[in-house]
Amino acid sequence: MIASLAGDVVSVHLDRAVLEVGGVGYLVHGTPATLSTLRVGARARLATSLVVREDSFTLYGFVDDDERAVFEAVQTVSGVGPRLALAMLAAHTPDALRRAVAGEDIAALVRVPGIGRKGAQRIALELGDKLGQPTTGAPAQMSVVRSDDRREQVVAALVGLGWNAKAAEDAVATVLAEAGSDAVAEDEVASALRAALRVLGGPRG
Template sequence: MIASLRGRVVGVRLDAAVIEVGGVGLVAYATPATLAGLRVGEPGELATSLVVREDSLTLYGFADADERDVFESVQTVSGVGPRLALAMLAVHTPDALRRAVAGEDLAALQRVPGIGRKGAQRIVLELADRLGAPATSAGGAPVTHAPSDRRGEVVEALVGLGWNTKAAEDAVARVAPADAGAVDASEVAAVLRGALRVLGGGRA
């Protein structure tokens, strides 16, 4: 089991990063939000989960161990494989998933591409006692945070993919204008895809 990676980031693409460890470049698939925190040429660290199949060894990377643990837990649900589990974390934070399961919020689960109503019901049923409770404040209420703007993470991801900062900022501004409000974690993937479409094939 490879539990974590630490090394120089030698490549970042839309769905994965390549991290050099001991002279070997390891590919780790990750969510856009996680990839946005990595910069080519700089040190990077990921919590990881190795998925072993008869014909492949695939590494998935996460911002922290909690994300990795949730990734592994949701795969215990019948019909949920690693790609769908990663998609769930691209749309929801670990605590958001816990709240959706605990509150039987099928609509929230169905926002994940590939999950329909029956799949959401199955996830709620099979994960009820496996994800644990969402983080709570001292008073027992769910922890809430002021909306944080993730535009910077999208810009960093585009820079990591090879565009210069000005081009990346302009593309993000076209997809998510400042007057449209903050870009939260659940929107990072969509904004990144939109910015890539704006940039097209022209590299800086």
């Protein structure tokens, strides 16, 4: 198993990136929040999980070992594959998922694209205490520090996850209004994305 990659970032897209390690380019799939931390030409390290199928070898990348552990744990639930597991981490941090499962917060789980009420109930039941306890307290509030506006990056990530541009733009506008800000700073992209996903909540489109 390829447990991690450390190398130069060759390219970054909405759902994947390429890291060159020892002259070999590795295609790595990840959440928009994870991929937003990468910069083309810079060095990066990602914890990784290799998913092997009969016709494919797919590598998934994460900011740390904890995120990877949650990604692998949620796939023990029947009906949850790597793409849905990744969508869960796109919508929630590992600790937010732990709290949702421990508290049987069905409303939080159905905010993930592709998870309905029955699926959310099954996830809460089957995961049980497999995710462990949250490592931090309540999720940190999004910073209100102004910088170059990266709202379009957040909107593009939401579109990549399946929502239409209008819904994505409205969700980001709501997040900014609630935060008392009119811009998304570079270091706020990940938190703004998660907040926008919470705003969108229901069905895509």
